[in-house]
Amino acid sequence: MRVTIRDVARAAGVSVTTVSRALNGAQDVGEETRQRVIEVAKQLNYRPSHVARSLVLRKSQNIGLLVSDFRKGGHHFLYDVLVGVHDTLAEYGYDVTLVSTDTARQQLVSYVDFCRARGLDGVIVMGIRLDDPYVEEVVESTLPSVVIDLPLLSRHCGYVMTDNVNGARYAVRHLVSRGCRRIGFVNGAAHAAVSRERLRGFEEAVRQYVGVYDDRLVVYGDFTLEGGQRALAELLARAPEVDGVFFASDLMAIGGLQHCRAAGIRVPEDLAVVGFDDIDLARFVTPALTTIAQPRYEMGCEAAKMLVHMLQKGEMPSGTLLPPQLVVRETA
Amino acid sequence: MRVTIRDVARAAGVSVTTVSRALNGAQDVGEETRQRVIEVAKQLNYRPSHVARSLVLRKSQNIGLLVSDFRKGGHHFLYDVLVGVHDTLAEYGYDVTLVSTDTARQQLVSYVDFCRARGLDGVIVMGIRLDDPYVEEVVESTLPSVVIDLPLLSRHCGYVMTDNVNGARYAVRHLVSRGCRRIGFVNGAAHAAVSRERLRGFEEAVRQYVGVYDDRLVVYGDFTLEGGQRALAELLARAPEVDGVFFASDLMAIGGLQHCRAAGIRVPEDLAVVGFDDIDLARFVTPALTTIAQPRYEMGCEAAKMLVHMLQKGEMPSGTLLPPQLVVRETA
């Protein structure tokens, strides 16, 4: 922060204003003056201060990445999204500031205040739950935001998520194509928006491809390995005739696989299994997990793109659904 | 950014200066004045502008997290470190800005300029390679920085890494305790600093616990799954009598496991295997991978702590080695 616009102005023998104009591509400046200024600036290795610029322009070119549930060993789902967000935002010339809800909560401020204090131009929200008190704030605030994996839509808030309904449909269709007739569903936590949608897709698909729908075949895990184990045990105790199970997350599916091994159930011969997410583990467990892949990186990119369009072109926020993809491996 | 310090001053019937002093805990302000100011500020939901404050204080309370190799599906190693960095920095009142070397490179600016332009107070560097041209810059610049996994030490640059030498020693000692006598080593890419240290630890331990050291038993993968497969095949072709292998990463070890399965080699009966990292996969592969765990989250915390101490107390940077831990599972 040593060499300022003034130094450049002095060295080039012009006024500060002229330097600003020359460097920012304004029209009203002589071509040779501009060249000279640019030359001098390069010579001096001048870098405009983003801070000073933010102050006067009231725009920071800085976007917050608000992460709930940002914890050690947590969802590596977040990582790919984060990289997508960062890559895209960097392309558009925005910086990314990490914000965790915990931090805001500890400081007892609303997350909007948190962002405003930092002059963030907008926010991308990840990992937030339906029942989080921040949800209301996100929807109602005028701070431009895009939420991932939660269908919140308002004047200043859009969302990006996987097409969970169709994802669930693909899973069921695949199980049916493998000969399954009694298909169970281990859903994730009820407070997650995605759980509702996957349930809807499951039900629709079962009605369509199997005919009869029996809601006794739906149980709830909580997206965890242990939850998946427990839920599958519960399901099989209730309905031993089940020949295929769709898990709303790979982690739960892997828990289910462990239960099968312990209980002597052969996969996929006795029970076919399909997961959701396509986490790294999926290809490595034995048998390798058939699953519905989410386009994590692309979700990050889309969210970033939407936010930038809102910011730069004043576009209205929208809801974007990204297509999931069936990845066939060994469990179904 | 609507309500400013001036609004608070007016509402409280004092000057701007007094508000500043009252809110920042300065001594020279009347207790009742302070209370009134605080009250009014709360009433108005006033949040000081970090941008304005940064400009005048020449400190942004914002730290860059510079990530090389920041890509889709890449090292999830980074994620845990990142969370550690963020958590710790948040505690100390610092924000975290994501910076990727690619972004800087594309803009053809040195990363130091990149950080200075943004007024970052310091940087934590991850994933950088020994042969990266930025290394020189990191060491020589006056921008306070802490590097992870690369032993760079200078006036303004410290580092945090796992004690790789001892990690390798633990691995060898464990293999020996399991009866191995001819121990091979699949090292990672040579350009990684950690590779050298792991090799050193390996050699020292073999000399100590086995007696004879044969450098024909050292081969190089490149930290990838396929690299591990290839390297193990090469090693066994060269020295079929090998009865234990230490891999410098879990991913390579898992590649090795796949090779073993394909080649009909029983693990751990015919060949004992120890990995390095303790990635999530390690517990889930079959047989489950015995490995040396790196304290990823803690590395992030330590790096952040060191940087803050440098910034706030003017402490000299140092080199911190964090202890790895042997996690015994099924492969050795």
Next chain:
DNA sequence: CTGTTAGCGCGTTCAG
């Protein structure tokens, strides 16, 4: 086409 004058919102001398 260029320079002068005003702030952006805040912390900090330095007088009172």
Next chain:
DNA sequence: CTGAACGCGCTAACAG
């Protein structure tokens, strides 16, 4: 104990 004045580095009117 308090306030007026100044400046952080930069852009944006408004002249000339």
